[in-house]
Structure formats: structure tokens, C-alpha cells
Amino acid sequence: MTPPDDASLPALDLRLTEENLDDLYEHAPCGYCTCLPDGTLVKLNQTLLGWLGYRRDELVARRCLQQLLTVGGRLHYETHCAPLLLLQGQVREMSYLLRRRDGSTLPVLLSAALVREPDGTPLAVRVSLFDITERRKYEQELLRAKVQAEEQREQLARANEQLRAKNEQLTRINADLDSFVYTASHDLKQPINNMVGLFEELRRSVTFHDAEAGPMMSMFEDALAQILATIDGLTQVVQLQRAMEQVPAEPVALLPFTEDIIRSLQPAPAGTRFELDFAAAPVLRIARPGLHSLLYNLLSNALKYAAPDRPPRVRVSTARTAHATVLSVQDNGRGIDLTRHHRELFQLFRRFHPEVAGTGMGLYLVNRLARQAGGRVEVDSAVDAGTTFRIFLPQEEAGDSTPDARPLAAPPGPLSEKERGSQATR
Amino acid sequence: MTALTRNNVSVTGTGEVALVFIHGFGCDQRMWRLVAPAFEDRYRVVLLDLVGAGGSEVGAYDPARYAALQAHADDVLAVVRALALPRVVLVGHSVSAMIAVLAAIAAPAGIVERLVLVAPSPRYLNDAGYVGGFERVDIEELLEAMDANYLGWSGAMAPVIMGHPEQPALAQELTDSFCRTDPAIARHFARVTFLGDNRGDLPRLHTPTLILQSAHDVIAPLPVGQYLHRQLPGSELVVLDTSGHCPHLSAPAPTIAAIDHFLGAAPRP
Numbered sequence A: 001m002t003p004p005d006d007a008s009l010p011a012l013d014l015r016l017t018e019e020n021l022d023d024l025y026e027h028a029p030c031g032y033c034t035c036l037p038d039g040t041l042v043k044l045n046q047t048l049l050g051w052l053g054y055r056r057d058e059l060v061a062r063r064c065l066q067q068l069l070t071v072g073g074r075l076h077y078e079t080h081c082a083p084l085l086l087l088q089g090q091v092r093e094m095s096y097l098l099r100r101r102d103g104s105t106l107p108v109l110l111s112a113a114l115v116r117e118p119d120g121t122p123l124a125v126r127v128s129l130f131d132i133t134e135r136r137k138y139e140q141e142l143l144r145a146k147v148q149a150e151e152q153r154e155q156l157a158r159a160n161e162q163l164r165a166k167n168e169q170l171t172r173i174n175a176d177l178d179s180f181v182y183t184a185s186h187d188l189k190q191p192i193n194n195m196v197g198l199f200e201e202l203r204r205s206v207t208f209h210d211a212e213a214g215p216m217m218s219m220f221e222d223a224l225a226q227i228l229a230t231i232d233g234l235t236q237v238v239q240l241q242r243a244m245e246q247v248p249a250e251p252v253a254l255l256p257f258t259e260d261i262i263r264s265l266q267p268a269p270a271g272t273r274f275e276l277d278f279a280a281a282p283v284l285r286i287a288r289p290g291l292h293s294l295l296y297n298l299l300s301n302a303l304k305y306a307a308p309d310r311p312p313r314v315r316v317s318t319a320r321t322a323h324a325t326v327l328s329v330q331d332n333g334r335g336i337d338l339t340r341h342h343r344e345l346f347q348l349f350r351r352f353h354p355e356v357a358g359t360g361m362g363l364y365l366v367n368r369l370a371r372q373a374g375g376r377v378e379v380d381s382a383v384d385a386g387t388t389f390r391i392f393l394p395q396e397e398a399g400d401s402t403p404d405a406r407p408l409a410a411p412p413g414p415l416s417e418k419e420r421g422s423q424a425t426r
Numbered sequence B: 001m002t003a004l005t006r007n008n009v010s011v012t013g014t015g016e017v018a019l020v021f022i023h024g025f026g027c028d029q030r031m032w033r034l035v036a037p038a039f040e041d042r043y044r045v046v047l048l049d050l051v052g053a054g055g056s057e058v059g060a061y062d063p064a065r066y067a068a069l070q071a072h073a074d075d076v077l078a079v080v081r082a083l084a085l086p087r088v089v090l091v092g093h094s095v096s097a098m099i100a101v102l103a104a105i106a107a108p109a110g111i112v113e114r115l116v117l118v119a120p121s122p123r124y125l126n127d128a129g130y131v132g133g134f135e136r137v138d139i140e141e142l143l144e145a146m147d148a149n150y151l152g153w154s155g156a157m158a159p160v161i162m163g164h165p166e167q168p169a170l171a172q173e174l175t176d177s178f179c180r181t182d183p184a185i186a187r188h189f190a191r192v193t194f195l196g197d198n199r200g201d202l203p204r205l206h207t208p209t210l211i212l213q214s215a216h217d218v219i220a221p222l223p224v225g226q227y228l229h230r231q232l233p234g235s236e237l238v239v240l241d242t243s244g245h246c247p248h249l250s251a252p253a254p255t256i257a258a259i260d261h262f263l264g265a266a267p268r269p
Helices: A006-011 A014-018 A021-027 A046-052 A071-088 A133-205 A213-244 A254-264 A288-304 A338-344 A362-372 A415-421 B069-082 B095-106 B136-148 B153-162 B168-176 B183-195 B199-204 B222-231 B252-264
Strands: A031-035 A041-044 A090-099 A105-116 A122-131 A250-253 A273-277 A283-286 A313-320 A324-331 A376-382 A386-394 B010-012 B018-022 B044-048 B088-093 B112-118 B209-216 B236-243
Touching: A021 A046, A031 A046, A071 A090, A071 A105, A071 B136, A090 B136, A105 A133, A133 A213, A133 A288, A133 B136, A250 A254, A250 A288, A254 A273, A254 A288, A254 A313, A283 A288, A288 A313, A288 A324, A288 A362, A288 A386, A362 A376, A362 A386, B018 B069, B018 B095, B044 B069, B069 B095, B088 B095, B095 B112, B095 B199, B112 B252, B136 B183, B199 B222, B209 B222, B209 B252, B222 B236, B236 B252
Parallel strands: A273 A313, B018 B044, B018 B088, B088 B112, B112 B209, B209 B236
Antiparallel strands: A031 A041, A031 A122, A090 A105, A105 A122, A250 A283, A313 A324, A324 A386, A376 A386, B010 B044
């Protein structure tokens, strides 16, 4: 394109350059009005009157600019525009709705400038208004989208909260399952060990004439080994878990708790008598699995190392001293030569009755659990008369859990040790 | 964060008594530009921005805390404490007239000597037997108008609010953005302002009070000023011959004269 040169100018329609200023004001493609500083309308152009549907004489000196806005817009004008005009002398691009004579609205952008007298007194406000009907629709879409996005964000936050609650619930269920597996594997182990022993015995003493018997015996043995391995595996998994999260102390009613353990023991010899007396301290605040393991080991030991010539008598009781609650397990069994074994009593793999099967884990575990509960174990024993184990647990503050009692979870040490320990041997 | 930075407090002037000016909804302490300097020769002049407005620490705006005007009143008293002002006159405009009332009620005895309420209203919504001037739907319209005027705000204005007034370009922007604030805060403050009702607090006020009423104010119309005058026994009502909601801007000289007269009439202990 070639730029217009001087020669081309005369070709323009000169009427354009003689634009009538009044006509331009009246019919400009935007609304104009002039107001007094308080907003009273003194002059409006035809474009604005056409938008509004008012006659000039209905507005001039009778209405103010604010009254042409919706009530909300008017509030905004009074609190935002009016002070800005007086302080800064102008406002730009304020978005309002004009209220037409017929009640309908017209979205406009308002810009205004304050005209002052020479002494600075505000004289008039010049206002120009632009019809933004189409742009307003688009802006409202944007606003709607923004509101929607905010709602979705809130929904997301709610969903997150639900997930968190669900997660907490699952964690709890997981812990419960852990406890179940722990207890189940713990309690299964003893009878299965018995089955192993019985089976050995059976194989030695019984002769089968069936040709199939040999392979069946091996299969049975394999199955037993598999059960033991599975239980070991289960226990190890659970205890790994436990090592990471401590089991909280909780009130444990000793009588039903101990009765349950007694029921889970291998069948006691004929004439066995248990005596339970928890009157002094019927409830202990302690981690349940730890207490279970501790009592299980002591009680099964009491039966296992019973004197061969008399029926076992086992007394389980509690007592209180000034600073401790004492849980005692007393038997009338073979007894331990403490002068000889005193130092190694609680050591791992130490055994004092080689004539009875065992792995040397039980007392090690008992001692360890007691220490983790912040307590200690004392032993009295006389050979061929009986043994008394006393577990001293720190006295808890009234209605409060002792911090010392909390760590009575499964020991964090080598896990297989503890599991084998639950075979209750010494 | 101290009360003085939180509320962007500025102190000028000298005198035994401090005038604490509290701006209204929609603006900040610059609203007092035509009035406050006139008192600097006889009073300490304390200007502040309500939290959420102007140069206040916008991050301190916790919607739960500022759901009631009392929180702003507590802020004002914290400023009075921080400056260790022994004798105070609170001058509150618009919604801050009620903030000043609440502050005067909660202040330790003897600290707040007088109140000047500029274009006050204890309740903007009409109620049984009470004409506040507005219906709830009008307030929703106001919120819409605010939303419509905040399009594009976040992107353009955020750096200013983050506070770099030392940068000239941003300072210019700040001037242009005068009386703008974070849209979420503005919406919230608009609701707290226009949907609130502090009529029940009026009987608890026993501080000598001047009501400065604009003759033609659509936001706090004359009947509302007269209602307040009746509810506050011993209060003075001065109707200024001006229009609009900001007599301290549209009629600064009469506003100054009325405050001067009121304070001059005060018995000096």
C-alpha cells in the first residue's frame, strides 16, 4: 500500500472534517453526561438518553448519576467512586449496570473526571459510559467459571478429608489384624510344636504295613514343617510392624485375661490347680500383647516344669507396694538352683532342665517385656519345691497412663528370638 | 508483627490528646487527607488501615476472626496500647463508626474520652420498625458490582499487595489502585459491614459522642442518624449540608469545624 500523499487529501469528503461538535456530543457512540459534584445530572447526550429511555427533562436537575445505577452499583459508587473522584480527580473503567426506565439493565464501563474551579473547589464531574453488553457476558462466564473452580476446589478438599478419615480407619483395622495374626500365630505355635513331637513319637513307635504309609508319613512331616514356617513368617511380619509402631497401654482386666491364657495352654496334667487372686490390683494398664506373652510364658513354664511326682499348683496374683504393682506367678514345680544359675537365669538360650524339651527363650522374653514396661522381674526358687516369679510394674498415676508403661510392645530386638520364646521354655 | 505494622499506623502532630482516625468500607487511611492535617497543631494524629485494607498486613486477615467488627475494634485498642496513648478521641467513618463504638465500650475506663461518628449506621438492612435503607438483595448486588470491578485484579495487583512500595512503577500502580483491596477480603468485609447489626451495642456506650450526618447520604440516610441520636442519650447530632457518604471529602471544612467545636466544648479535666 502506498502512503497517502498530499495530492490525495482534496479527494476526501470535506464534510468529515467539518464534524458538527454538538452532533458529535449528542450522537457519539458512547454515553456522555455531566453532573454536579454530588451527582446531580446537568447534561446528558442523546445516546445515553436513548439507552435509558428517559426524556431529558425527566433527568436534568431531577436525578443524580447514582440513581441511574442499580442499588448495588450505587452502594459501590458511593463507597468507591465518589471518594476516588474527590481524592484523585478521576476514575476509570468502573463496571456498572445502568437501570433503564423500563427496569431492565445495561452493562456499562464508566470513566469520570472531576472539573475544579480555579480555587480548587469541585465544580462538575464529566462522565463517559460505554456499552459493554457483549463483553459483560464473557466476563460473567469467566466469573462463573471462577466460582465453579472454587466450588470444585472445596469439593476436592472435602473428598480429601473423607479419604483421610477412611485412611485412619484402615490403619486402625490394619493394626487390629496385626494383633489378630500376632495372637493367632502365637497361640498356634505351641500345639503345632506338640504335633511335631507327637508325630516323631508316632513314627518311632508305630509300624505300618501299608506300602503307601512311608510316603504319607513324609508328606505329613512336610505339611507340619510348612505350617511352622508359615507361622514363623506371619509372626515375623507382624513383629516387624510392631517394632515400628508401639502398642499403646490399655486397661486389662486380669481375671478373664489370665483365664483365656490358661484355656489356650496345652492340656494340663490331671489334678492341676490354678489359683487366681487379683483382688489387690484387678486391672493393669499395659500393652495387651506384651502382657499376654509374659503370662503365657510363665504359665506354660509352670506346667512344663511341674514336678513329676505331684500335681501342679499354680497361683497367679497381684499385690501393691508403695511404688509398684506386683504380678506374681508361683508354682510347686521342679524349681531352679539359683545359687548355680542365678546369673544366667534370663540369658538367651540358657536351659536349666535339659530333661524337658525347650529352646531357652521363655524367661529371656519375660524379663525383656517386664523391663520394657519400666519394671523388673524377681525370682525365688527352691529345687524340688517350686518357683515364684514376681513382675514389678511401676505404679501408675491415678487415672493416668504412666509413660513407662507405654513401651510394653513387642520387643524391637531380634524378632525370631521372641517368637521362639513363646514356646515357653527355660 | 506488631499492632503498628499490622495496621500500617502513622502518627503525626503533638498534643496531650490523640485523635485516632478509622477509615470506612472501601478505602483506607488516605480518606482522611483533607481533614486529619488540620488537627496536627493541637493533637497527636493517628491514622491506621483496617486489617485487609490499604497498607495493612493483608496476610493477617483471618476471615473467622474478622467475621465480627469487634476484631477490628480490638485492633484499634491494640494500636492505642502500642502507642501508650493516655487520652484518645476515636473518629470513625461509616462502618468504622461502629468499630469506634465497640472499641470505646471495650476500652479501659478513661482512655477513650470522646467519639466522633462520621456518616454512621448501626444497621444497613431494613428491619421491623427500622429503616436502614437496604434490603438483602441490594447487598448481593453490591457484591456483584464488586466482583465485576475486580476482574483481572489478581494478576495485576498481587505484586503490589505483596509490598514493594519502594519500586516507583509499582508505587504508581498503588496510587491507581487506591481504595482497592484483595477481592476476597473486600467481599468478606462487605458482608460483615452491610449484613451486621450493632443496634444492640448502643446502650452499652457511655462515651460523649458527636454524630456527623451528611444531609443527603444514601448509605447512611438522615433517619438513621436521627435514630442513633435517640439511642445515644447526650449525643450531639450535626447535619452537614453536603451530599454523599463522605462528608470528610465533600465538605472537609465544615467537618473540621464541627469536630473542633465538639472537642472544644469538652470540659478539660
